[in-house]
Structures are given as structure tokens and as C-alpha cells.
Amino acid sequence: MSEQTRPDLKRLFIETYGCQMNVYDSERMRDVLSPLGYAITERPDDADLVILNTCHIREKATEKVYSEVGRLRAHKERRVAEGKGMTIAIAGCVAQAEGEEIIRRAPAVDLVVGPQAYHKLPELIARAARKTGERLAADFTAQEKFDALPARAPDGVTAFLSIQEGCDKFCTFCVVPYTRGAEFSRPLADVLSEAQSLVDRGVREITLLGQNVNAYHGSGGSGFADLLRRLAGIDGVERLRYMTSHPVEMDDELIALHGEEPKLMPYLHLPVQSGSDRILKAMNRKHDGAFYRDIIARLRKVRPDIALSTDFIVGFPGETDKEFEATMQMVRDVTFASAFSFKYSPRPGTPAASMMAQVAEEAMSERLQRLQALLFEQQRSFNESQIGRVLPVLVTGDGRRPGQKHGRSPYLQSVHFDDTRADNGDIVEVRIDHATQNSISGARHEMATA
Numbered sequence: 001m002s003e004q005t006r007p008d009l010k011r012l013f014i015e016t017y018g019c020q021m022n023v024y025d026s027e028r029m030r031d032v033l034s035p036l037g038y039a040i041t042e043r044p045d046d047a048d049l050v051i052l053n054t055c056h057i058r059e060k061a062t063e064k065v066y067s068e069v070g071r072l073r074a075h076k077e078r079r080v081a082e083g084k085g086m087t088i089a090i091a092g093c094v095a096q097a098e099g100e101e102i103i104r105r106a107p108a109v110d111l112v113v114g115p116q117a118y119h120k121l122p123e124l125i126a127r128a129a130r131k132t133g134e135r136l137a138a139d140f141t142a143q144e145k146f147d148a149l150p151a152r153a154p155d156g157v158t159a160f161l162s163i164q165e166g167c168d169k170f171c172t173f174c175v176v177p178y179t180r181g182a183e184f185s186r187p188l189a190d191v192l193s194e195a196q197s198l199v200d201r202g203v204r205e206i207t208l209l210g211q212n213v214n215a216y217h218g219s220g221g222s223g224f225a226d227l228l229r230r231l232a233g234i235d236g237v238e239r240l241r242y243m244t245s246h247p248v249e250m251d252d253e254l255i256a257l258h259g260e261e262p263k264l265m266p267y268l269h270l271p272v273q274s275g276s277d278r279i280l281k282a283m284n285r286k287h288d289g290a291f292y293r294d295i296i297a298r299l300r301k302v303r304p305d306i307a308l309s310t311d312f313i314v315g316f317p318g319e320t321d322k323e324f325e326a327t328m329q330m331v332r333d334v335t336f337a338s339a340f341s342f343k344y345s346p347r348p349g350t351p352a353a354s355m356m357a358q359v360a361e362e363a364m365s366e367r368l369q370r371l372q373a374l375l376f377e378q379q380r381s382f383n384e385s386q387i388g389r390v391l392p393v394l395v396t397g398d399g400r401r402p403g404q405k406h407g408r409s410p411y412l413q414s415v416h417f418d419d420t421r422a423d424n425g426d427i428v429e430v431r432i433d434h435a436t437q438n439s440i441s442g443a444r445h446e447m448a449t450a
């Protein structure tokens with residue numbers, strides 16, 4: 001019987017906002033609900049259960065949730081009139097931070113579930129369906145959640161693996177230490193066995209996730225570099241990546257590993273936020289610009305082709321034109337293969353939100369535009385620098401047209417290439433002959449496959 005015609009099948013729509021951590025969590029929520037007969041639908045209007053997995057990092061991200069609930073309400077009312085109903089659940093960091101507020105502001109929402117309580121979803125949904133009107137708090141520890149979630153069912157050759165959650169760094173602009181709580185690392189053995197099970201199901205590239213992933217400290221005192229080495233030792237793990245890192249946790253051992261371990265891909269996302277020392281201090285980033293530049297220089301020494309990515313905030317309270325110019329100079333000095341940049345957004349409860357001298361909107365917009373123009377130019381020229389090279393590409397699927405495949409370069413670039421032979425999961429050599437700002441393309445190299 002096809003999935004569509006099974007009468008016991010329920011439809012689940014999950015919308016994911018924000019970071020990769022949420023992407024990972026959404027997959028786990030899907031897995032925990034699948035034994036209950038929930039199958040993914042692409043259409044929210046058609047769903048028995050809608051989960052919005054939310055992000056609280058900037059105001060815009062938070063507001064999106066409320067406008068989406070507004071849209072869902074109409075679908076829900078129609079379904080209720082048809083005698084079918086729809087359960088609406090808010091998960092993620094907005095749920096954690098604004099649980100009460102959501103219930104008050106959005107009566108269409110049936111349940112609110114924070115990031116540490118996803119393993120309780122089946123029970124919560126059953127209760128909501130009985131219309132007890134209960135709300136659910138996220139007062140479970142991260143380890144309880146990891147233990148209770150079922151084995152993963154990855155659906156591709158690349159996968160995320162969450163190894164660490166939370167943050168103790170308390171950057172003055174950031175809500176994460178409040179929403180995701182204190183730093184917590186999963187035990188080494190659990191991470192290794194999850195990696196093994198991913199590989200057994202066909203995964204070739206694993207991206208380790210955590211809010212401060214390189215602050216990982218496993219049981220028995222094993223550090224992050226040690227974990228990476230052990231993962232690289234698993235047969236079938238072909239490629240490793242990690243995000244998001246904090247510069248102060250880039251220790252000597254980890255930097256050296258980038259030169260020693262071929263499975264560790266030559267790409268690193270290392271947020272710097274600003275190029276101005278005064279702003280970095282006000283942000284409580286715990287390092288200055290010279291420290292960041294030094295890490296980059298050391299990484300490039302051991303791995304000359306390493307591609308770098310970062311995050312910037314423009315318009316942090318009190319940022320002057322001159323301080324913004326220091327950020328522009330940092331970009332020119334380091335050169336990034338890609339980057340994310342944001343206007344500062346005051347977040348409730350964070351120290352920066354109550355700082356004097358918030359920067360005017362127009363100044364922020366102008367700075368963001370200038371910064372992004374420079375970053376995009378660097379991204380394009382990084383992609384163009386691959387033209388003429390032969391890159392090992394992990395095949396992830398079919399391309400846009402017949403005779404074409406899609407894959408991922410060591411530098412996390414999206415690659416389209418002409419080929420008919422390769423299977424998903426193969427690593428093949430591709431000669432690059434074209435580049436745009438967002439991707440590169442070429443053809444399978446005649447000579448050899450990796």
C-alpha cells in the first residue's frame with residue numbers, strides 16, 4: 001500500500017528556522033514521531049501536526065514565528081470545520097524563551113516544547129489531542145533527551161551529528177546561554193556509536209554540531225581533537241567537519257590536526273563578529289583581533305588551502321564609523337570564502353540590549369550593505385579560484401538536468417558536474433570550469449576516481 005493511502009498515516013509538517021542545530025533537531029523529531037505513524041508532508045495546509053522549530057537569535061527570526069502561526073490558523077480553522085483538526089506545536093529556542101508569551105499571544109498553538117524535551121513529543125501530542133489544554137515546559141537535561149531519542153534514520157550521504165549543546169561564553173549580544181543553557185558535551189562512546197550507525201546507513205560525511213562545538217569535553221577528559229581523531233579512525237567516515245566554533249577554543253592540538261588529518265575537511269567556520277578590539281571587548285568575546293588573525297595564520301601554515309567562513313554583527317551598541325572600518329579591514333586582511341553578517345538585534349535579557357548608544361537603523365543598513373558587498377566579492381573570487389583545479393567531490397544526488405550530478409567540494413561548495421556513472425556517496429574527481437557566487441561546476445575528470 002502506498003504511504004498516501006494508508007488510513008492510519010498522519011501527516012507531519014516541520015518548518016525549521018535558524019541554525020544547523022535546529023536542522024538536526026527537526027530530523028530527530030521526525031524520527032521520534034515516525035513510529036506513531038507520522039509521515040512528512042511538504043504542505044502545511046494538509047498536515048495533522050505542524051511543528052515550527054524556531055530560532056530566537058534575532059528579533060526578525062522570532063517575529064517570523066508569530067506571522068507563520070497566523071497563516072496556519074486559517075488552515076487549522078478550515079480543517080476543524082472539516083472535522084479533521086490540526087495540532088500546532090512550537091519547538092526550539094522561541095519555545096524555550098517565550099513559552100508563556102506564545103500561549104498568550106497565539107491561541108491557535110496547542111503545545112510549546114523546548115529543545116531539551118523533544119523525546120517527550122509523543123506523550124505531549126497525545127495530551128494535546130485530548131484537549132487538556134496543557135502546556136509543556138522544557139525542564140529535562142540534555143543527556144536524558146539524547147538517551148531517549150531513537151536511532152537515526154539519515155536520508156543522504158551527509159549528516160549532522162550533535163555532540164555538544166549550550167554555551168557558557170555569554171557574549172553580551174547573545175540569547176543562546178539563556179535559551180540553550182550551560183555547555184553540555186555528550187559522552188564520547190555515544191558520539192562514536194552514533195557515527196558508526198550513520199556510516200552503516202550510508203553516510204560518508206559527518207558534520208559535528210554544537211553551539212561551541214570545539215569546547216567539547218568528553219568522558220575521561222578527552223578533548224575535541226581527540227574526538228575528531230577517533231571519528232576519523234572509523235572505517236567509512238570519509239569526511240569530517242564541525243561547527244560552530246569559538247576562537248578561544250582553537251587550541252594547539254586542534255590547529256595541528258588540520259594539518260595532519262586528511263579526513264578533516266579544509267574548511268572552517270570561525271565567527272569573529274567584529275574587527276574592532278573595543279567592540280570585541282564590549283561583546284565579551286574574550287579575544288582581540290590579533291588573536292583571531294594569529295589563529296588564521298597558524299591554520300594556513302599547517303593547511304595552506306583552508307577556506308574560512310565567519311559571522312559578523314554590524315551596529316553593535318556604540319560602534320563608530322571607525323570601528324566599523326576595522327571590521328572591513330579584518331575582512332580584507334583575512335579573506336573569507338563565505339560569511340554571514342547581521343545587523344545587531346537587541347535581545348531581551350542580554351546585557352547589550354540595555355547599553356546606551358544603540359546605533360541608528362540607517363547607519364546599520366549602510367554598514368551591512370558595504371560589508372556584504374565586500375564579502376560577496378570575496379566569495380565569488382574564492383569560487384573562481386577553483387577554475388582549472390581538479391577537486392574530489394562527494395556525490396550527493398542528481399544534478400539539474402539529465403547527465404548531471406550534484407556534490408560537495410572539500411570547501412563546502414555546491415558542485416554541479418557532468419557525469420552519468422557516479423553513485424551517491426562516491427568521491428569523484430571533478431575538473432572545475434565555471435564559478436558563480438554560490439556554486440561551481442565542471443565535468444568528471446577522465447583519469448581517476450578517488
Ligand code: 5AD
Pocket residue numbers: 057058173174175271273311312313342343344345346347
Ligand atoms: N544580533 C545580531 N546577530 C546576532 N547573532 C547572535 N546574536 C545576535 C544579535 N543579538 C549572530 C552572531 C552569531 C550568529 C549565529 O548570529 O553573529 O555568530
Ligand code: SF4
Pocket residue numbers: 167168169170171174175176177211212246
Ligand atoms: Fe552566543 Fe557567544 Fe555563546 Fe556563540 S559563544 S552561542 S555568540 S554567547
